[in-house]
Amino acid sequence: CDTKGVIYRGRKxxxxxxxxxxxVDTDARTLAEAMKGADVFxxxxxKGAVTAEMVESMAENPVIFxxxxxxxxITPEEARAVRPDAIVATGRSDYPNQVNNVLGFPYLFRGALDIHARAINDEMKIACAKALAELAREDVPDEVAMAYDRKLVFGPEYIIPTPFDPRLIYRIPPAVARAGMxxxxxxxxxxxxxxYTQSLRARMDPTASMLQALHARARITKARMIFAEGDDPRVIRAAVAYTRAGFGEAVVIGREEEVHEILAREGLGDARDEIEIVNARNTAYLGDYKDYLYRRLQRKGYDQEDVHRLAAHDRHVFGALMLAHGHGDGLVTGATRKSxxxxxxxxxxxxxxxxxxxVGVMAILKGGRMILVADALVHEWPDEEDLADIAERAAGVARKLGLEPRVAFVSxxxxxxxxxxxxxxxxxxPEVLDRRGVDFEYEGEMTVDVALNPAVMAQYPFxxxxxxxxxxxVPARHSASITVKMMTELGGATVIGPILSGVERPIQLCSTTSTVSDILNMAVMAACKVG
Structure with missing residues (x-):
């Protein structure tokens, strides 16, 4: 249609x-006639070209751009007043489903420039549109949802990614480049x-390359990961993300009906078959778990009824028992209770x-560097022997993560x-480590700037x-906690941990404030410790 009505064959x-x-061949001559039974506008x-009556005459679940x-x-509220089933998008940022040039042009051009394209053809534009459509259907990171102060789940109120979605830079250009090639x-x-995709990601986030290195290790390991808190949407979303990213199998501890309900509510109803749900009722190993736990606790004041309650009703204990019996390769827990x-x-x-x-080890990722801080979980006020033990445990974690350990005892x-x-x-x-003859670098005591800044360290040539x-x-557990939380809040660092070291199986403890990304990173870290 144009200002004169429908563009039909024979019009002069x-x-x-x-x-x-x-x-086209049609009997419709006005916009109102053309809108009758239409699926899409x-x-x-x-402004005002479309009336409520026109929208009311459209087909079921009409799409209005x-x-x-x-x-x-027509505004979304005007359209939905007569058609609550309408899916409406506009160019306005104050309405959901903003169709904005910034979603396409910068990333379309990025992909075209990076392949030195002769032209931007239709296939490249279609690839851009399809990549946007695929991204809209994926689980939205909490960080994006927080920026818009609302839950973003694919549906009538969210059919296109938001302009500030950080995933756009590494999803759209590669799709455009592939189509151009x-x-x-x-x-x-x-x-x-x-x-190329990872390089784009690293341009926006210097820690991305380090995380991708961990992701690559996790994909090789293919660990079967146990997520203990299946009543928390963050945990379930992280479990789905874990398996969809190709890291391995995700096992969620929880009641099936509750997990399925959360999946549906979070827009992940199609993921029901992608995760395994385990609980005390559906496992064939509960008897083995209780026998094992009773042998450990029978001389610590626990009777068989106590052990039954722990094994059957405490998700942290149940998850640990699964891990101890080899029914998983790693355990992620702690998102709902204090460490x-x-x-x-x-x-x-x-x-x-x-x-x-x-020992509890925290990993701080900032500016392309990874720094481990210990002990952040177990030792309240360690003595020099404990500190040496902590250094050895942390060095082991560093090597698992592909780092050559360099330990500084800071004060x-x-x-x-x-x-x-x-x-x-x-x-x-350090003198304790001298006596032990360890095989990694260490020094101390020193201030943090001496430990991390080469120019300051050069003032101490010895x-x-x-x-x-x-x-x-660090000298005490509270020192680690203060350091890590300050880096998170003021330094904008990515923090993963605490990584529980010195325990025979990979276990990661989340914090109660963890985001989905945090929990996923913990699972990846646990996977890197497998094998």
Whole structure:
């Protein structure tokens, strides 16, 4: 339609070669007549061109793209007043489903420029549109939802990604580039599209390349990961993301009906068959689990009824028992309870106490670097022997993550000055490692800037570290907590942990404030420790 009505075959008024190409055989002569029974309206005209009566006459679940600028042909509230089943998109940012050029042009051009395209052809444009459509159907990261202060799930209120979705930069250009190469538009084809995708991601987030390295290790491991808290939507979404990313099988502990209800509510109803749901009622191993737990706890004041309650009703204990019996390769838990509570429960199944050598290691990713901080979970106030143990455990974690350990025992003093009773143990801990003859670099005590800044470290030419430390052993658990939370809140760092080391199986403890991305990262970290 144009200002004169329907563009039909045989029309003379206002026609030209471009309009003639779109002329159709129809008896409709006005926009109102054309809208009757229509499935889709696409408008780029003027405000008010579409009336409520026109929308009311459309087919079931009508799709209305009212793109007139600055005001649409009909507003979403006007359309839904007569057709609650309508799916409405506009160009306005104050309405859901904003169709914005910024979703296409920058990323279309990025892909075209990176292959030195001769032209931007229709296939490249279609690839861009399809990539947007696929992205809209995927689970939306919490970070994006928080920016818009609403839950974003594919449906009538969310049919297209938001302009500030950080995934656009590494999803759209590769699709455009691939289409350009397949159609012969590329003068400089990209040999490795996966590497290209990761390079785009790293431009926006320097930690992305480090996370991708961990992801690559996890995909090789293919670990069967146990997610203990199946009543939490974040955990279930992370479990689905884990299996969809190709990291391995996801096992969720929970009641089937509740997990299925959450999946449906989160827009992931199609993922029911992608995760395995396990609980005390449907497992064939509950008897084995209880026998095992009773043998561990019978001389610690627990009777058989206590053990039954723990094994059958405590998800953390049940998940740990699954792990202990080889029914999973790793365990992710702690998103719904405080770490101290969860650690106590895990201690029923595994030896996860200071005496047994357990250590909590936090991984801080910032500016393309990974720094491990320990102990963040188990030792309240470690002595020099404990600190040496912590350093050895953290070094083991570093090697599992592909890092060559360089340990710094950090304090407020440098190499004995100023003298302080509280800094003394940090000064002595390296001597303990000297006696043990460990096979990694270590030094201390020193301030954090000496440990991490090469220019400051150069002021101490006797320092035994060959480069900036990648493991910081701190004086006490509260020091680790303060450091990590300050880096998260003020430094914008990505924090993963605590990684529970010194326990025979890979276990990751989330925090109660963890996002879906945080929980997924914890699962990936656990997978990297398998094997």
């Amino acid at each position: 008024a206002g026609m030209n070669q471009w309009k003639s190409a779109h002329a 696409l408008g780029v005209s003027v 009212a793109m007139a600028n600055p005001d649409p042909e 397949e159609t012969g538009a590329a003068r400089r084809p990209i040999v490795d599209l996966e590497a 101290s509570h969860v650690l106590t429960r895990l201690n029923h199944v595994f030896d996860a106490s200071p005496k047994s050598g357990a 407020f003093s440098n190499f004995g000055y100023p003298v302080s009773e509280r800094a003394e143990k940090m000064h002595v801990a 320092c035994r570290l060959s480069g900036p430390a990648n493991i910081l052993v």
